[in-house]
Amino acid sequence: MLKKERQTYILHQVNLHNRVLSADLSQEIKVSEDTIRRDLAELADQGKLIKVHGGALSQGYHFSVHAQQVYALDEKKCIAQKAAKLIQDGMFVLTTGGTTIIELARALPPELKATFFTVSLTAAIEYMQHPNIEIILIGDKLSKNAQITVGGEAQAKIKQIKADICFLGTNAIDITHGLTENDWEVMQIKKAMVTSAQKVVALTIAEKVNTAQRIQVCDIHGIHTLVTELAPESQVLSAYKKQGLEIL
Amino acid sequence: MLKKERQTYILHQVNLHNRVLSADLSQEIKVSEDTIRRDLAELADQGKLIKVHGGALSQGYHFSVHAQQVYALDEKKCIAQKAAKLIQDGMFVLTTGGTTIIELARALPPELKATFFTVSLTAAIEYMQHPNIEIILIGDKLSKNAQITVGGEAQAKIKQIKADICFLGTNAIDITHGLTENDWEVMQIKKAMVTSAQKVVALTIAEKVNTAQRIQVCDIHGIHTLVTELAPESQVLSAYKKQGLEIL
DNA sequence: TGTTTGTTTGCGTTTTTGTGCCGACATTAA
DNA sequence: TTAATGTCGGCACAAAAACGCAAACAAACA
Numbered sequence: 001m002l003k004k005e006r007q008t009y010i011l012h013q014v015n016l017h018n019r020v021l022s023a024d025l026s027q028e029i030k031v032s033e034d035t036i037r038r039d040l041a042e043l044a045d046q047g048k049l050i051k052v053h054g055g056a057l058s059q060g061y062h063f064s065v066h067a068q069q070v071y072a073l074d075e076k077k078c079i080a081q082k083a084a085k086l087i088q089d090g091m092f093v094l095t096t097g098g099t100t101i102i103e104l105a106r107a108l109p110p111e112l113k114a115t116f117f118t119v120s121l122t123a124a125i126e127y128m129q130h131p132n133i134e135i136i137l138i139g140d141k142l143s144k145n146a147q148i149t150v151g152g153e154a155q156a157k158i159k160q161i162k163a164d165i166c167f168l169g170t171n172a173i174d175i176t177h178g179l180t181e182n183d184w185e186v187m188q189i190k191k192a193m194v195t196s197a198q199k200v201v202a203l204t205i206a207e208k209v210n211t212a213q214r215i216q217v218c219d220i221h222g223i224h225t226l227v228t229e230l231a232p233e234s235q236v237l238s239a240y241k242k243q244g245l246e247i248l
Numbered sequence: 249m250l251k252k253e254r255q256t257y258i259l260h261q262v263n264l265h266n267r268v269l270s271a272d273l274s275q276e277i278k279v280s281e282d283t284i285r286r287d288l289a290e291l292a293d294q295g296k297l298i299k300v301h302g303g304a305l306s307q308g309y310h311f312s313v314h315a316q317q318v319y320a321l322d323e324k325k326c327i328a329q330k331a332a333k334l335i336q337d338g339m340f341v342l343t344t345g346g347t348t349i350i351e352l353a354r355a356l357p358p359e360l361k362a363t364f365f366t367v368s369l370t371a372a373i374e375y376m377q378h379p380n381i382e383i384i385l386i387g388d389k390l391s392k393n394a395q396i397t398v399g400g401e402a403q404a405k406i407k408q409i410k411a412d413i414c415f416l417g418t419n420a421i422d423i424t425h426g427l428t429e430n431d432w433e434v435m436q437i438k439k440a441m442v443t444s445a446q447k448v449v450a451l452t453i454a455e456k457v458n459t460a461q462r463i464q465v466c467d468i469h470g471i472h473t474l475v476t477e478l479a480p481e482s483q484v485l486s487a488y489k490k491q492g493l494e495i496l
Numbered sequence: 497t498g499t500t501t502g503t504t505t506g507c508g509t510t511t512t513t514g515t516g517c518c519g520a521c522a523t524t525a526a
Numbered sequence: 527t528t529a530a531t532g533t534c535g536g537c538a539c540a541a542a543a544a545c546g547c548a549a550a551c552a553a554a555c556a
Contacts, residue, residue, distance in 0.1 A: 002267065002269075002300055002301070002302050002303060002305070003300065003301060003302075003513090003514070003515095004298075004300045004301075004305060005267060005305070022532080022533095023531095023532090031515075031516090032515070032516055032517080033532085034515075034516065034517080034533095035514080035515060035516075037532085037533070037534090038514090038515085053522095053523065053524080053531095053532065053533080054523095054524095054531080054532065121369055121372055121373060121385070124369055124390055125369060127390075128390065128392050128395070131265075131266050131267055131392075132265075134389065135389070135390035135392075136387070136388065136389055136390070137369070137385065137387045137388065137389075137390050137397050138387045139384070139385045139386045139387025139388070139397065139402075139405065140384065140385065140387070141382065141383070141384055141385075142372055142375075142376065142383035142384065142385050144376050144379075144383075147376070149385050149387065154387075157387065251503095251504075251505095270542075270543095271541090271542090279505075279506085280505070280506050280507080281542080281543090282505075282506065282507085282543090282544095283504085283505060283506075285542085285543065285544090286504090286505090301512095301513065301514070301541090301542065301543080302514090302541080302542065
């Protein structure tokens, strides 16, 4: 990775999380902490961030589209970390939108080489930060609620793709009803994704496990892997394990 | 391989991968790294890429989506104000990306009822702020440079639309070469838009009037209306007026 | 045709830059 | 306080860039 690329990446991370640790960055980018420190020093000189003991903070002026506060951010970050490990170089990945998916995008290793198909504007913007990720945006009518594209065109496009893996940000999941939604259009999109992907991964915070909404996307067997912030041994999840789901 | 060929090849690689290494290119093309470096230096001089230690990066990629300060913001706001008046309730509107288009999105009257087709992520996000605007996002491969979707699929979709009006954020315009671009993929998209719309409006700051770039989108007669921050009576614009363009 | 002129390229050599490592020192937390 | 952790400066090494030079080549011209 080139120096400049690295610095852009760092800057992006800083502005995203408002703070970074040298140690973390060093691990992510796989260079010595020394190098990171020097980068931080340079960027600080240019006034692009504020260097502090142990890492750096973002300058206040920096606003971003998704500066909105995310509910249960730490949990989602934890989930994203686990989920990111499922993606390998060269894969075709299909993703929905939602804050958990955004965190997944942020958790991806910077050098990952893969092709991402998405219906989500915000996710696409996150993927853009990764130099080696090719992004295919699936177009159609834009749903202002869900901030994803929905409609027949989008569904048709999704069905044309044979993705290796598909990540679903999940609103509600339980054993009897499976994956459920409360928006018809979103359901259709997710349904299309489930059928197009070899492996279906549902990302959900523990709170939403064992809840249901009105419209079914697919039953519990449509999902292959369930990622939550809980340890896989947790009581709550044993029932899902029994149904043959992989738990992370 | 001729020098020129080599340079176009390099430029192509840069725009494709967002980054190239001198060492790689040297191997691929089988010339010395020295020669590659000289090529990169030339291309960097022409502003077509950014040279860094070890190779080069594409223009724009290293900017983060959100934090960029907009160049000539006041001028662009002025242009946006004028352009917004061209849109009426019920219209089908086609737009590219770029900062001027973003300003246009912000300048739209809040109650406007229309359908917007766009290839730009950032523009789509702006349109979302307007409750009565329906947004159709045109999907395809996402260009990290231009932050718009590009490719055959997108072009085909654009051609299916019969839009009332089309707004082009403009890089360069002059009488003899018409509307020009420096990115092949972007040119294709713009070209598709020009042919699909009843009325073609070019938005450009005065500075870019009477400049040209390498690749032609359409000649001067392909454009119906030119919006700049200057008064329509301005000397600079009289030549365009003579060509039959409406000046705002 | 042969000469001249200018451009382009490759090859050493020297300089600069980027990075990692080490040790002394500073800061933080228990 | 001590122990752990982060920082800073110097050093060393490797990779890349810059520079000068000469060979190769092409174009221009008498």
